[in-house]
Amino acid sequence: xxxxxxxxxxxxxxxxxxxxxxxxxxxxxxxxxxxxxxxxxxxxxxxxxxxxxxxxxxxxxxxxxxxxxxxxxxxxxxxxxxxxxxxxxxxxxxxxxxxxxxxxxxxxxxxxx
Amino acid sequence: xxxxxxxxxxxxxxxxxxxxxxxxxxxxxxxxxxxxxxxxxxxxxxxxxxxxxxxxxxxxxxxxxxxxxxxxxxxxxxxxxxxxxxxxxxxxxxxxxxxxxxxxxxxxxxxxxxxx
Numbered sequence: 001x002x003x004x005x006x007x008x009x010x011x012x013x014x015x016x017x018x019x020x021x022x023x024x025x026x027x028x029x030x031x032x033x034x035x036x037x038x039x040x041x042x043x044x045x046x047x048x049x050x051x052x053x054x055x056x057x058x059x060x061x062x063x064x065x066x067x068x069x070x071x072x073x074x075x076x077x078x079x080x081x082x083x084x085x086x087x088x089x090x091x092x093x094x095x096x097x098x099x100x101x102x103x104x105x106x107x108x109x110x111x112x113x
Numbered sequence: 114x115x116x117x118x119x120x121x122x123x124x125x126x127x128x129x130x131x132x133x134x135x136x137x138x139x140x141x142x143x144x145x146x147x148x149x150x151x152x153x154x155x156x157x158x159x160x161x162x163x164x165x166x167x168x169x170x171x172x173x174x175x176x177x178x179x180x181x182x183x184x185x186x187x188x189x190x191x192x193x194x195x196x197x198x199x200x201x202x203x204x205x206x207x208x209x210x211x212x213x214x215x216x217x218x219x220x221x222x223x224x225x226x227x228x229x
Contacts, residue, residue, distance in 0.1 A: 098145070098209065
Protein backbone atom coordinates (compact mmCIF):
# COMPACT_ATOMS: atom_id res chain seq x y z
CA UNK A 1 0.00 0.00 0.00
CA UNK A 2 1.19 3.50 -0.83
CA UNK A 3 -0.87 4.94 2.03
CA UNK A 4 -1.69 8.63 1.58
CA UNK A 5 -0.02 10.36 -1.34
CA UNK A 6 0.09 14.07 -2.09
CA UNK A 7 1.20 16.02 -5.13
CA UNK A 8 3.03 18.27 -5.64
CA UNK A 9 5.64 18.30 -2.85
CA UNK A 10 6.50 21.95 -3.40
CA UNK A 11 4.85 24.79 -5.29
CA UNK A 12 5.33 28.53 -5.66
CA UNK A 13 2.30 30.55 -6.73
CA UNK A 14 1.85 34.19 -7.59
CA UNK A 15 -0.86 36.18 -5.86
CA UNK A 16 -4.18 35.60 -7.59
CA UNK A 17 -3.24 32.29 -9.20
CA UNK A 18 -5.21 29.12 -8.57
CA UNK A 19 -4.13 25.52 -8.12
CA UNK A 20 -5.29 22.12 -6.95
CA UNK A 21 -3.47 20.04 -4.36
CA UNK A 22 -3.98 16.37 -5.03
CA UNK A 23 -4.52 13.74 -2.35
CA UNK A 24 -5.17 10.04 -2.75
CA UNK A 25 -5.34 7.06 -0.38
CA UNK A 26 -5.44 3.36 -1.12
CA UNK A 27 -6.60 2.10 2.28
CA UNK A 28 -10.35 2.34 1.55
CA UNK A 29 -10.79 4.88 4.32
CA UNK A 30 -14.09 6.72 4.52
CA UNK A 31 -12.75 9.76 6.32
CA UNK A 32 -10.38 12.22 4.70
CA UNK A 33 -9.03 15.55 5.90
CA UNK A 34 -7.07 18.58 4.81
CA UNK A 35 -4.94 20.42 7.36
CA UNK A 36 -2.59 23.35 7.10
CA UNK A 37 0.47 23.88 9.28
CA UNK A 38 1.84 27.36 9.72
CA UNK A 39 5.34 27.93 11.17
CA UNK A 40 5.46 27.26 14.91
CA UNK A 41 1.87 26.08 14.97
CA UNK A 42 0.00 22.83 15.09
CA UNK A 43 -2.19 21.61 12.29
CA UNK A 44 -5.53 23.30 11.65
CA UNK A 45 -8.40 21.62 9.82
CA UNK A 46 -9.46 23.17 6.52
CA UNK A 47 -12.04 20.70 5.20
CA UNK A 48 -13.01 17.13 5.81
CA UNK A 49 -15.08 14.40 4.19
CA UNK A 50 -16.83 11.41 5.72
CA UNK A 51 -17.43 9.70 2.40
CA UNK A 52 -17.75 10.18 -1.33
CA UNK A 53 -20.01 13.11 -2.10
CA UNK A 54 -19.95 14.45 1.48
CA UNK A 55 -17.72 17.33 2.54
CA UNK A 56 -17.80 19.93 5.28
CA UNK A 57 -15.87 22.91 6.53
CA UNK A 58 -13.27 22.77 9.24
CA UNK A 59 -11.74 25.56 11.28
CA UNK A 60 -10.10 27.57 8.47
CA UNK A 61 -12.02 26.97 5.18
CA UNK A 62 -11.90 30.47 3.66
CA UNK A 63 -10.11 30.60 0.32
CA UNK A 64 -10.37 26.85 -0.29
CA UNK A 65 -12.73 24.38 -1.88
CA UNK A 66 -12.87 20.60 -1.93
CA UNK A 67 -14.70 17.80 -3.69
CA UNK A 68 -14.91 14.06 -3.06
CA UNK A 69 -16.17 12.17 -6.07
CA UNK A 70 -14.47 8.89 -5.13
CA UNK A 71 -13.42 7.18 -1.91
CA UNK A 72 -9.78 7.41 -2.91
CA UNK A 73 -9.36 11.06 -3.92
CA UNK A 74 -9.82 14.32 -2.04
CA UNK A 75 -8.39 17.32 -3.93
CA UNK A 76 -8.06 20.76 -2.36
CA UNK A 77 -8.59 23.77 -4.59
CA UNK A 78 -7.05 27.17 -3.88
CA UNK A 79 -8.76 30.02 -5.68
CA UNK A 80 -7.10 33.43 -5.96
CA UNK A 81 -4.02 32.57 -3.90
CA UNK A 82 -2.99 35.04 -1.19
CA UNK A 83 0.24 35.30 0.86
CA UNK A 84 -1.74 34.19 3.93
CA UNK A 85 -2.11 30.79 2.27
CA UNK A 86 1.64 30.20 2.41
CA UNK A 87 1.82 27.06 4.52
CA UNK A 88 2.44 23.33 4.54
CA UNK A 89 -0.66 21.35 3.63
CA UNK A 90 -1.32 17.85 4.88
CA UNK A 91 -3.91 15.39 3.72
CA UNK A 92 -4.96 12.60 6.07
CA UNK A 93 -7.33 9.66 6.09
CA UNK A 94 -8.76 7.24 8.62
CA UNK A 95 -11.35 4.58 9.19
CA UNK A 96 -14.48 5.61 11.01
CA UNK A 97 -14.10 5.40 14.78
CA UNK A 98 -12.43 7.90 17.08
CA UNK A 99 -9.64 5.64 18.28
CA UNK A 100 -8.49 4.93 14.75
CA UNK A 101 -5.25 6.46 13.62
CA UNK A 102 -5.27 9.22 11.07
CA UNK A 103 -2.66 8.47 8.41
CA UNK A 104 -0.96 11.53 6.97
CA UNK A 105 0.52 12.25 3.59
CA UNK A 106 4.02 13.74 3.25
CA UNK A 107 2.73 17.30 2.89
CA UNK A 108 2.87 20.02 0.24
CA UNK A 109 4.88 23.16 0.91
CA UNK A 110 3.14 26.08 -0.79
CA UNK A 111 4.56 29.58 -1.08
CA UNK A 112 2.48 32.47 -2.40
CA UNK A 113 4.48 35.48 -3.53
CA UNK B 114 -14.83 23.95 21.29
CA UNK B 115 -12.00 21.76 22.44
CA UNK B 116 -8.54 23.23 22.86
CA UNK B 117 -5.15 21.61 23.37
CA UNK B 118 -2.25 23.35 25.09
CA UNK B 119 1.39 22.35 25.02
CA UNK B 120 3.19 24.70 27.38
CA UNK B 121 6.75 23.70 26.46
CA UNK B 122 7.76 25.09 23.05
CA UNK B 123 11.16 23.38 23.34
CA UNK B 124 12.69 20.63 25.44
CA UNK B 125 16.08 18.94 25.42
CA UNK B 126 17.29 15.63 26.82
CA UNK B 127 20.54 13.72 26.96
CA UNK B 128 20.72 10.51 25.01
CA UNK B 129 19.60 7.54 27.16
CA UNK B 130 17.82 9.82 29.64
CA UNK B 131 14.09 10.24 30.22
CA UNK B 132 12.00 13.25 29.23
CA UNK B 133 8.37 14.17 29.77
CA UNK B 134 6.37 16.39 27.44
CA UNK B 135 3.29 18.13 28.82
CA UNK B 136 -0.17 18.48 27.31
CA UNK B 137 -3.41 19.79 28.74
CA UNK B 138 -6.77 20.03 27.03
CA UNK B 139 -10.14 21.57 27.58
CA UNK B 140 -13.37 19.73 26.85
CA UNK B 141 -16.84 19.21 28.22
CA UNK B 142 -17.06 15.71 26.78
CA UNK B 143 -16.63 12.60 28.88
CA UNK B 144 -15.62 10.27 26.08
CA UNK B 145 -12.83 11.14 23.67
CA UNK B 146 -9.42 10.07 22.40
CA UNK B 147 -5.96 11.55 22.82
CA UNK B 148 -2.93 11.11 20.62
CA UNK B 149 0.73 12.01 20.46
CA UNK B 150 2.16 12.49 16.98
CA UNK B 151 5.83 12.89 16.09
CA UNK B 152 6.98 15.08 13.21
CA UNK B 153 10.67 14.63 12.33
CA UNK B 154 12.46 17.03 9.96
CA UNK B 155 11.07 14.99 7.06
CA UNK B 156 7.66 16.54 7.92
CA UNK B 157 5.94 13.15 8.01
CA UNK B 158 3.38 12.91 10.84
CA UNK B 159 3.83 9.63 12.71
CA UNK B 160 1.54 8.30 15.43
CA UNK B 161 3.45 7.65 18.64
CA UNK B 162 0.74 6.58 21.06
CA UNK B 163 -3.01 6.84 21.66
CA UNK B 164 -5.27 6.80 24.73
CA UNK B 165 -9.00 6.21 25.02
CA UNK B 166 -10.50 8.40 27.74
CA UNK B 167 -12.67 5.60 29.07
CA UNK B 168 -9.59 3.52 29.86
CA UNK B 169 -8.00 4.22 33.22
CA UNK B 170 -4.83 2.34 32.36
CA UNK B 171 -2.13 4.49 30.83
CA UNK B 172 -1.08 3.51 27.32
CA UNK B 173 2.45 2.32 26.62
CA UNK B 174 4.33 1.63 23.39
CA UNK B 175 7.85 0.37 23.96
CA UNK B 176 9.86 3.37 25.26
CA UNK B 177 6.86 5.69 25.08
CA UNK B 178 4.23 5.96 27.79
CA UNK B 179 1.60 8.44 28.84
CA UNK B 180 0.37 9.79 32.14
CA UNK B 181 -3.34 10.36 31.58
CA UNK B 182 -5.07 12.33 34.32
CA UNK B 183 -8.69 12.68 33.21
CA UNK B 184 -9.88 14.89 36.06
CA UNK B 185 -6.97 17.26 35.54
CA UNK B 186 -7.36 17.05 31.73
CA UNK B 187 -3.69 16.28 31.42
CA UNK B 188 -1.97 13.92 28.97
CA UNK B 189 1.81 13.91 29.23
CA UNK B 190 4.21 11.82 27.16
CA UNK B 191 7.22 10.13 28.71
CA UNK B 192 10.09 9.02 26.51
CA UNK B 193 12.49 6.64 28.23
CA UNK B 194 16.02 5.81 27.09
CA UNK B 195 15.95 8.71 24.62
CA UNK B 196 17.58 8.11 21.27
CA UNK B 197 18.92 10.52 18.67
CA UNK B 198 16.09 9.46 16.37
CA UNK B 199 13.56 10.77 18.87
CA UNK B 200 14.51 14.35 17.99
CA UNK B 201 11.41 15.88 16.41
CA UNK B 202 8.38 18.06 16.95
CA UNK B 203 5.80 16.34 19.11
CA UNK B 204 2.14 17.21 18.84
CA UNK B 205 -0.61 16.36 21.28
CA UNK B 206 -4.03 15.95 19.68
CA UNK B 207 -7.61 15.52 20.84
CA UNK B 208 -10.32 13.66 18.95
CA UNK B 209 -13.97 13.69 19.88
CA UNK B 210 -15.95 10.47 20.07
CA UNK B 211 -19.09 12.23 18.91
CA UNK B 212 -20.36 11.30 15.46
CA UNK B 213 -19.44 13.60 12.63
CA UNK B 214 -16.02 14.75 11.60
CA UNK B 215 -13.93 12.87 14.15
CA UNK B 216 -11.39 15.59 13.46
CA UNK B 217 -8.16 16.08 15.39
CA UNK B 218 -7.49 19.27 17.35
CA UNK B 219 -3.76 19.83 17.72
CA UNK B 220 -1.58 21.66 20.19
CA UNK B 221 1.19 23.93 18.92
CA UNK B 222 3.85 21.32 19.48
CA UNK B 223 7.03 20.81 21.48
CA UNK B 224 10.39 20.66 19.76
CA UNK B 225 12.51 17.92 21.33
CA UNK B 226 16.28 17.99 20.97
CA UNK B 227 18.31 14.92 21.93
CA UNK B 228 21.92 15.65 22.86
CA UNK B 229 24.55 12.94 22.34
